[in-house]
Amino acid sequence: MPNETPGARPQDAAGQQTPAARQAAAVDLLEAVRHELAAVTLPLALPGADTARQDIRQALAQLDDYILPRYRSLDAPLLAVVGGSTGAGKSTLVNGLVGHPVTRAGAIRPTTRQPILLHHPVDAEWFEDQRVLPSLSRIRGTVVADPLPAHQAGPTPDAAAITSLVLAADPAVPQGIALLDAPDVDSISDDNRRLAGQLLAAADLWIFVTTANRYADAVPWRLLLDAASRDIMVAVVLDRVPPAAEEEVSTDLRAMLTREGLGSARLFVVPEVPLDAMGMLPADAVAPLQGWLRTLAADAAGRAAIARRTLNGTVKALSGRVEAVAGAVSAQHHAAGLLAKDATGAYDDAVARILDATRDGALLRGEVLARWQDFVGTGEFFRVMEQNIGRLRDRMGAFFRGEPAPAVRVEAAIETGLQAVILDEAANAAEDADQRWRSDPAGRQLLGTDDLSGTSDGFADAIAAEIRAWQGGLMELIRTEGQGKRTQARWLSFGINGLGAALMIVVFSMTAGLTGLEIGVAGGTAVVGQRVLEAVFGEDAVRRLAKTARDDLQARCQRLLQAEQRRFLDRLDDPDPVPPTALTAHAAALGRLAAAA
Incomplete structure (x- = not known):
């Protein structure tokens, strides 16, 4: 048996690192980045310090909620987060995708307070532990045979900050993809807005729901532009579109997506139709989106490609954030x-x-x-x-x-x-x-x-x-x-x-x-x-x-x-234990990691 250098990564016959070794090296790098970002404090009141602190919080959350879990489990099911504006019909859409009411829908805002993650029963193991979204505890939900009407379905949490995630196994969800119904991105509740951003940052795939009269709103577009910077796959659902306005509105929205670098996003139109007694959309209204999701779920290679595309884009965006933090730390040291x-x-x-x-x-x-x-x-x-x-x-x-x-x-x-x-x-x-x-x-x-x-x-x-x-x-x-x-x-x-x-x-x-x-x-x-x-x-x-x-x-x-x-x-202490050069080196390494993939 040949001698091996302690700590060396396994190599193939051509002397290259094996995929498993590359994956392990990536996890090591990401954990080092997380450790050093967590040590940054930026104690001095300098211009841009608040923005840098926010970047650090978001970077740490994304590392914990998405990047590290995905690198450790590249073959895990895709997580498709359904998000959008207040009253866009997200919960109604999710209910339509699974064919029965499972999430809360109604006129009182905010409706979706506690996030519900729907998955195929076979995929339960991927979500029951703290692999993704580790800051949220798990609550096991049950899909009953005779569900309540949509306006009564789902848990009714109190007004306190959300700290848990409801898991619901449902055979109607295709194996290989999980659906997560997120709060409104422009909710009147600060906690809901923060949670929505956290969930969307943990997604492999965004299903972004908007309406014919809200599709140009600023808040959703800020998140869509963030998606473009991460190169995440986005499916945009234009909901409640009057038939007479469908062509005009969808054409305008498509042009906006193209201008902002999201020309490859899939666009699905849900017409304005009456709901049934259970508050459900007609099956044919969501059939195109439902079929697309099932096609993705059935294609293991396609799912892996989506996961890697989103992961690489997120790592690239993380590289930019770490570089910005390095600049902020350097400014702190100088000041x-x-x-x-x-x-x-x-x-x-x-x-x-x-x-x-x-x-x-x-x-x-x-x-x-x-x-x-x-x-x-x-x-x-x-x-x-x-x-x-x-x-x-x-x-x-x-x-x-x-x-x-x-x-x-x-x-x-x-x-x-x-x-x-x-x-x-x-x-x-x-x-x-x-x-x-x-x-x-x-x-x-x-x-x-x-x-x-x-x-x-x-x-x-x-x-x-x-x-x-x-x-x-x-x-x-x-x-x-x-x-x-x-x-x-x-x-x-x-x-x-x-x-x-x-x-x-x-x-x-x-x-x-x-x-x-x-x-x-x-x-x-x-x-x-x-x-x-x-x-x-x-x-x-x-x-x-x-x-x-x-x-x-x-x-x-x-x-x-x-x-x-x-x-x-003594009031200065050490402005930050992490030297800016170390963060700059990490940013460069993250950039190489994203480029290599």
Whole structure:
């Protein structure tokens, strides 16, 4: 026995896939398409999104109700759905086709509420399970020997939405074709209209019933044009036609069908004739249509050809729908990307402004400057240090052994000033992002009535905690750098907070990378911090410490504002888990499937 590749489809002697293998491959493709369409949500309020959602609902329903069942059971009986306008005489026509009343007919509208599927008893197995129309439960009906008059026949459902399908086995229905009496396509009931569309989408064959004075109505023609796009076989029944008008009306209708791509549709004319006491048409009035259906039923090859023609046309139409959905998903991804860019851009700009404020000397004004000057001493101290900078190292010990104002006051002032800058810029970013989103319909929908134009609750406390953590990190940097420097051990022991404050001052006065000080801003006081640090650690070490401290501050600011921007980005989530490229590929595969058949 030859080896087979796992998962490979069986092939014939010529190396081609067998019909069964092709059928199985088609079912696999259709199931994959169904799975991915069901995962599409289109959450953003974009133009065309409602239409795309409707396309998805209709595509899923047609896959479940018709395409997948038919591909899985290519030899199943044809399902002929009898549909049409209100009062067109559908139920009366169905009764005439089987020769006795089985469906409800009358003057009260809507008449047909619960769909009735008539089939030959031998074909019962094809319809009793959920193979077709799986969303409708089954109710087994019975055709009695002494039927009720037409106006009393059939079930009388309540006004609730229809959730079931009545099955009735009748030997008068030819084996190989089932008849389904559908509600009016233009019913006053929304549920009836939706159900009619669902049933017609599940048909192999349409028997479309209209009248001499309603055949040009818009609603039926929309469905007929849909039939043309699916290449479905359609039989049009022109009902209740006065004999004198038959030629004129039928000629006009035939011309309309031809113009709209339905020139191959069979046209049957039922003359306007009185009904008998049971509400039945004369047998000869429906004989042409009845004979045509029996001929189709007797021709197995012809039935298969009709089923495949409708199936291929439906798959081709599905390909177009999936392609349209792919476009809608792509638009969602693009719109979500723009909204995300608006939010992240607003907060990235805020981070940049915060960093600018921490390096141009702006934070060395006001309270920070005052506390630093209190800490390092009077103006006389600076004059002495400037006059004899060479003796700085000798003076450092005395300076730190003295009792200047506590360095923690400098830290507290820095914390307060830096917190105010971050809080202000975060509020500006929130307002900017909120305005950008509200200028976009999709953004407005995502925000709804929520106001995100300010900072979140507790954000000020989060900033303070992050600044204190940054300051603590600076102290640890200084401790680590001072290890092994025995000559500075005493300075580090008594002046760790002072050295930390000096490092913060250096960080906040940098204007050009790691060099240069905004001397004018603080009247020269920032020089002290740099001189102190260089005296203890050396110039290179000060550069390294300052860079590490600045990088840490930048990372903490970014984390703070990224947490804030999540308020916007979390509303986006993933617009759709299915990439548009996957749907486009499926649409192309469906097109090839239809073309190959």
